[in-house]
Amino acid sequence: MNASASIQDATGNQDRQKLCEERAAKLARAYGGLDGLDLLTPMIEKEFPGRIALSSSFGTEAAVLLDLVAQVDPATPVIFLDTGKLFEETYNYLALLSNHLGLTGVRTISPDPLRLQESDPNGNLWESDPDTCCHIRKVEPLERALTDFDAWITGRKQYHGDLRLNLEPIEAVDGFVKINPLVNWSHEKIQAIFSERKLPQHPLVARGYPSIGCYHCTREVAEGEGLRTGRWEGEEKTECGIHRASWASGR
Numbered sequence: 001m002n003a004s005a006s007i008q009d010a011t012g013n014q015d016r017q018k019l020c021e022e023r024a025a026k027l028a029r030a031y032g033g034l035d036g037l038d039l040l041t042p043m044i045e046k047e048f049p050g051r052i053a054l055s056s057s058f059g060t061e062a063a064v065l066l067d068l069v070a071q072v073d074p075a076t077p078v079i080f081l082d083t084g085k086l087f088e089e090t091y092n093y094l095a096l097l098s099n100h101l102g103l104t105g106v107r108t109i110s111p112d113p114l115r116l117q118e119s120d121p122n123g124n125l126w127e128s129d130p131d132t133c134c135h136i137r138k139v140e141p142l143e144r145a146l147t148d149f150d151a152w153i154t155g156r157k158q159y160h161g162d163l164r165l166n167l168e169p170i171e172a173v174d175g176f177v178k179i180n181p182l183v184n185w186s187h188e189k190i191q192a193i194f195s196e197r198k199l200p201q202h203p204l205v206a207r208g209y210p211s212i213g214c215y216h217c218t219r220e221v222a223e224g225e226g227l228r229t230g231r232w233e234g235e236e237k238t239e240c241g242i243h244r245a246s247w248a249s250g251r
Contacts, residue, residue: 007019007020007023007150007175007176007177013175016175017172017174017175020150020172020175020176020177021172023172023177024170024171024172024177024178025172027043027047027170027177028168028169028170031043031169031170032168032169032170034169035169035181035182035183035184035185036068036181036182036185037068037071037072037181039169039179039181040068040069040072040153040179040181041072043151043153043179044069044072044073044076045072045073047151048149048150048151048177051148051149051150051151052076052077052149052150052151052152052153052179053076053077053078053079053145053146053149053151053152053153054066054069054076054077054078054079054152054153054154055078055079055081055142055152055153055154056078056079056080056155057080057081057090057212057213058080058090058093058094058097058202059090059202059211059212059213060201060202060204060205060209060210060211060212061155061157061190062097062155062202063097063101063194063199063200063201063202064155064182064190064193064194064197064199065153065155065181065182066078066097066101066103067101067193067197067199068181069103069153070101070102070103074101074102074103074104074105075104075105076105077105077107077149078103078105078106078107079107079109079142079145079146080094080106080107080108080109081109081137081138081141081142081145082108082109082110083110083111083137083138083214084110084111084116084123084137085123085126085137085214085215085216086213086214086215087204087212087215087218089202089203089204090202090204090212092203093200093202093203094106094108096200097199097200100199100200107145109141109142109144109145110141111136111137111140111141112136112140112141115136115140116136116137119132119136120133120136126214126216126217127216130217137214146176149176150176150177151176151177151178151179152176152177152178152179153178153179153180153181154178154179154180155180155182156180156182156183157180157182157183157184157185157190158183158184159185159186159187167180167183168180168183169181169183169184207220208220208221209221
């Protein structure tokens, strides 16, 4: 049994998290100084073959990480969370970018209809309880989608600020090894890659959206405002919750 498989086979959340932490520490010693393609290649091909997935919102910066993954293996599973409240432009971008990069492993995951009927029958839960809205529409579906994987690739970056300031390239979180290959990349480097690789931009970028989520909870950002200022305006909320879930503790 290889080390990555043992994470999935562990009985109990505490056992899984312990194995995950041990695995992440070992990987950090071996690969912690790498980023981008140099980090992704061994994770996908050697360390977690068939057991690693990328979660992507197909947002404003998503193309860069998706392009890197496609260079390693275009069949790598890509989990796209369809909350049912995304911009039409995001769905169009999903189709455009998947075709452009030759991605063959995109999986569109939707919320449980019964959960929506029970907790958000009128579709306006975002107005009164955005945290629970995100939990039902994103956290729970992602938990189901990640069941068959041991490692999870994310596009989070330190320059986004707030809870992301102290991110590491390799983490052990909620029973998964999380790989953050762009953690130290700057906005300028991301834009340079868009140009070098001739990657199509999300159509809402030109309209002043530097960060894009559900249409009810996303607005344009004025010059001088922070990257994620347009998300959940008027709320203390800064994250949708998928990177703060506590699946390993039974939540």
